[in-house]
Amino acid sequence: MSIIVVTLQAVVSAVTFTGVILLSGILFLAQILNHHDRDERTDVSDPRSITAIVPVYRDADILNVSVSSLVESTVPVSVCIVCEPDDQASIQRARTLAAATDADVECRINTRYSGSKAGAINFAIETTESDYIAVFDADESVHPQFLRSAAATLEECDIVQGRTVPRTTGIIETIAYYESILLSYTGRRLLYYFTEFRMAASRAVVMHRSSVEATGGYDPTMLTEDYAFAYQCYKQGLDVREMTQYPSTIEAAHTVGDWWGQRKRWMSGYAQVFHALLRESLPPQNRRDLLSLGICLSTVAGNILLLSLTSKFMVLFIVSAETVVLLPVVTVVGITGLIRCVDYSNGTVERVGWGWLLTPIIFPLYGLVATKALTEYVISWTGEWYHVEKTH
Template sequence: MKNSLVFSCVILLLFLMGVAAGSVVYSAIFLASLINRSLVNEWLPYVLLFIVIVVMAVTAYFTVRFVRQCRFQEMPALGEEQILPITAIIPALNEERTIVGCVESLMAAKYPKQKLEVIIAHEMPPKCTDATPALARQLAEKYANVHVIPNQDGHRGSKAGAINNSLSSAKGTIIAIYDADHIVARDALLRASAQFAANPGLACLGGKVMVRDVNYNWFTAIIGNECTVINNFSRYISELFTGQHMVYGSNLFIRKDVLEKIGGFDESSLTEDCDLGMKLIQGNYSMKMDYSIKSYEEPAITLRDWWHQRVRWTWGSISVLKKHMKADTSGGINNKGARTFLLYSLGTTGILFSIVLMGFVGFMLYMNVLTPLILLIVAAPLAVLFAAESIVDFCEGRGSVIDMAISIFIRPFIIYAYSLVGVYALVMDALSREREWYPSQRI
């Protein structure tokens, strides 16, 4: 009850700040002189239209560049000696619905089986309450290169712990991390190996994560490619302007010696992948994205699942930013780290200003200062991004015209829901609430 009350008060306060800002601007423009009123009424619609066109053009330019990188490139030709040993670690908690499909997709990969090892790092009862351990053992009996390592001792209870607990047993030069709900593209491992073989100094490689089963129910149909667009495009922009990017905790490849050198994953972090990315940036390790390396994950299938997942991501990001922004004895963060922090934190701190913006725009619309065209300034660039991803899906035989229409007219406004998610996460962090992990339902 207290959390909800504080959350509501913060939302109201931010909205009222926007209204106050709108009233100041309104007074400055319309109460100063009649000339200002006529100028605004006559020219403002054209100015807003011009801004929309410019914003859409800039977004379209970067979107086209991004989509080109996402297209399947020609399969790299590798000699047997160039194919590096890979250990794929799959942390699993109550994943009886998905674990078999994930492992089977790895077994079907175009990769020499003698150079591929799969470790299922599952939780043990009582934390695990379904048949995941039994299914893991069955898969290990079926495939000689599949091994089961229960997450126990001091590592129990987290994805980071499950991975760290498996590292000493991993034989691969490259560690691949996959969540249990992922289906891995057949050429993903070979493409990843080619990147490491061509770049001996490459420490970490990220692939593109896409959403499957988007038509499972009405909620997944509406959300659709929202996670794909925001996750992949944000990493693309970050890498484009800083040379570094935040890592995503699945379809992720990292050299084993690098992972050990930086101390593995932080088991206390709510978003261990975000923390790993910051450690790599701080250590000035070489990182790269290859959007032709694809895997497909399940979406959140209910509003509750979506809310708790996004709150956890945002709350964890806030914690990681606070942790790594603190100056250490060596003098604090490096230049690349600072620039990446800036870009990344815009997604975290920017959510506050979006609530303020709602109040400002709402007041100006109420006073007939602005036209509804102003709403396109926010929606238009997101519509371009979502539509582009829907076109990519359509070209791969997974999309539809209806999905494309939803991408253009509905999904862009999910940004307002993200504002609420972000503010709630900030409130929870400010109140020092205990961070909880809510398991997502599986299809």
């Protein structure tokens, strides 16, 4: 009897997982196939002033990627490179880039809130005056039409969040690309469909200055300052729009160690944000306080449950129900392969390749990282950070 019950649970999990991935994948495919935004949001006759903030730390080797792409934007933009006081290599590189171009590029030293990306962004916002604030990573290659389209969209909302696509230069980078598709974009479709919560990150994002001020800015104590910022935006009732047109490309982790360390930091950051929301929102003052707790808890728990799916699928193999296991595997591979083809046709990636065949391993790997990160956060986490070395 117990074997029958366990097998039934495994079958239900496989079918449910397949249905969620299939529906979410179709919704995301429909969104990136829709080119109406690309056609309608490029004519901005009087764009407001935009300051593009690029916080850097030990990013001297890749800083030219963001700066060179931003100065090619089809709207006027002021590029503000924010360096940490102890990062002389990035300071020198930023000053060299600023001097080498006729565009509005400047280097500022974060003397006010040094020590974090969040502090660098807050410092730049406080010391600039543009109507619109944009934030990008140093390794981010920004599409020349992105800021123009985002500025047009901001006439109707508070914040515009663009899509970022890891550059697939190797096997680890390719896994990061498909992970981005499955967990960052496809994985959020149903959440976005049923709630007003939207991710507002600290890269590929464009905002009204007043919107940032309403949230109090980014929290420098948070490992994942963007995840914490998204909840502050949601709790303040800000209208965040996702714009998948004109995606940026970014560097991914290049080694297994960096991949693991970066994701462990993210998972620890999610737990930290949930901990902070518990302190802020108990007892809940309104519906968004309550939903914030629920959404964040489901994210933390969902990442851990990814590992349990592996054990359930192993049960199906043991009872010779391989066909049921193939159902979610084929769905994951098929959805990611289709999205890769669309990204290729849009010029977002250079080739289709065969990496999509590896996508089923992403879920147990992510679940393993999440389980370790959460366990260590609860038992022994002391606030350590992890910095990924990037080259271009």
